[in-house]
Amino acid sequence: MAIAFPGKQIVVVEKNPLPGQETSRLNSNVIHSGLHESSGSLKERLARHGSRLIVEYALNNGLEINKTGMIIAVPWKSAFADPIGKYEAATLLRQNAKRQKINVEFLNWRNIKKYEPNIKAMCGVFIPNVWIVDAESLVAKMHSDAVCKNVDFYFDNAVVGIDPKSGVYEVSTPSLKIQAGAVVNAAGLYADKVAAMAGLNYQTEFWRGEYYEVSASKAGLIRRLVYPVISSGSPSKGIHFSPRLSGRLFIGPNARLVLSRSDYNEDKTSVNMFHEAASQFCPQIKLEDLGWAYSGIRPKVKNWQSNSDFSIKLDIGDPPFLNLIGIESPGLTASMAIAEYVEELLGPRL
Numbered sequence: 001m002a003i004a005f006p007g008k009q010i011v012v013v014e015k016n017p018l019p020g021q022e023t024s025r026l027n028s029n030v031i032h033s034g035l036h037e038s039s040g041s042l043k044e045r046l047a048r049h050g051s052r053l054i055v056e057y058a059l060n061n062g063l064e065i066n067k068t069g070m071i072i073a074v075p076w077k078s079a080f081a082d083p084i085g086k087y088e089a090a091t092l093l094r095q096n097a098k099r100q101k102i103n104v105e106f107l108n109w110r111n112i113k114k115y116e117p118n119i120k121a122m123c124g125v126f127i128p129n130v131w132i133v134d135a136e137s138l139v140a141k142m143h144s145d146a147v148c149k150n151v152d153f154y155f156d157n158a159v160v161g162i163d164p165k166s167g168v169y170e171v172s173t174p175s176l177k178i179q180a181g182a183v184v185n186a187a188g189l190y191a192d193k194v195a196a197m198a199g200l201n202y203q204t205e206f207w208r209g210e211y212y213e214v215s216a217s218k219a220g221l222i223r224r225l226v227y228p229v230i231s232s233g234s235p236s237k238g239i240h241f242s243p244r245l246s247g248r249l250f251i252g253p254n255a256r257l258v259l260s261r262s263d264y265n266e267d268k269t270s271v272n273m274f275h276e277a278a279s280q281f282c283p284q285i286k287l288e289d290l291g292w293a294y295s296g297i298r299p300k301v302k303n304w305q306s307n308s309d310f311s312i313k314l315d316i317g318d319p320p321f322l323n324l325i326g327i328e329s330p331g332l333t334a335s336m337a338i339a340e341y342v343e344e345l346l347g348p349r350l
């Protein structure tokens, strides 16, 4: 925004003491290809473009990033239990890859072993253009770049009120009042509440995604991202092997509809589900190898008809008020493309 609108004063009001303390830190750190997303959705378009932008940004700025690639595989057990469902899911992936011109390689059980010797699966696809980053370093770099571009950050300031006042919005926190010519609401899990302060009604729901960590002695068993094939309409991409730049290995996230948007640890899902998800692909991983790690929460736009998409809309034109609602996965991947899209929507109004 600071680059797109030179000369405009940009202010970020953040309730936490540091940037990126919520969902942007509590995720899988994957820069996705867009293959999982529904055809024609904003998620698909912004993930594809965003992936290019993030990879370029990381490489140009010396941030650590690793092109692990992603295997999406059909475990033997589920292939026998639901052969038609798995066939349909694999076919959909293949169609998506073709339509989106994403380079994928089809794998039989032997080829899977070439990539990941410890994975047992009937078949799958390998998507080379998938990366892992360290989300915290990425956010920290974006923050320092924004500071260099004279963006003002007000931390420890929760927005509690937004009132239109003679051509501007008065944005209030307990200790500040800011007169804003335009507002971009990117409040993540609280974006519906911030929108409501301006009289806009959004219905969101919250899906917790939990992770367990594989013990250090087994973390080297899997080097790439390994996801299960899932049926369309699933609320997540499935419990996967999530290796990190640090060499640690996590299993997760599941997708649990929860009432609280801030409750990360209460009523944890039992390790058994994660062990089952891991051991169906890699029997060397035993129950005692898994320990609770962390969880993140996805805000989803309520949509009973179809898969929920990002909702990015200029809801009020004058003065401009733009809402980003339901920015769940692949929001990290899409982040820089989302910023460009916001600039596109706001540009004519500023």
Ligand SMILES: Cc1cc2nc3c(=O)[nH]c(=O)nc-3n(C[C@H](O)[C@H](O)[C@H](O)COP(=O)(O)OP(=O)(O)OC[C@H]3O[C@@H](n4cnc5c(N)ncnc54)[C@H](O)[C@@H]3O)c2cc1C
Pocket: 013, 014, 015, 016, 019, 020, 021, 022, 023, 024, 025, 026, 027, 028, 029, 030, 031, 032, 157, 158, 159, 160, 186, 187, 188, 189, 190, 191, 194, 208, 209, 210, 253, 295, 296, 297, 298, 327, 328, 329, 330, 331, 332, 333, 334
């Ligand atoms: C389990 C899980 C796994 C995921 N894995 C991936 C992945 O591998 N790859 C990927 O691309 N995406 C992934 N995502 C999605 C991605 O993490 C999010 O889409 C992205 O981080 C959302 O960023 P955000 O800036 O919208 O929200 P946040 O990072 O939550 O930022 C919103 C900010 O707004 C602040 N805020 C809220 N209310 C107020 C207020 N009233 N006043 C002031 N400040 C306020 C918050 O403190 C917060 O800092 C995952 C998400 C989850 C939950």
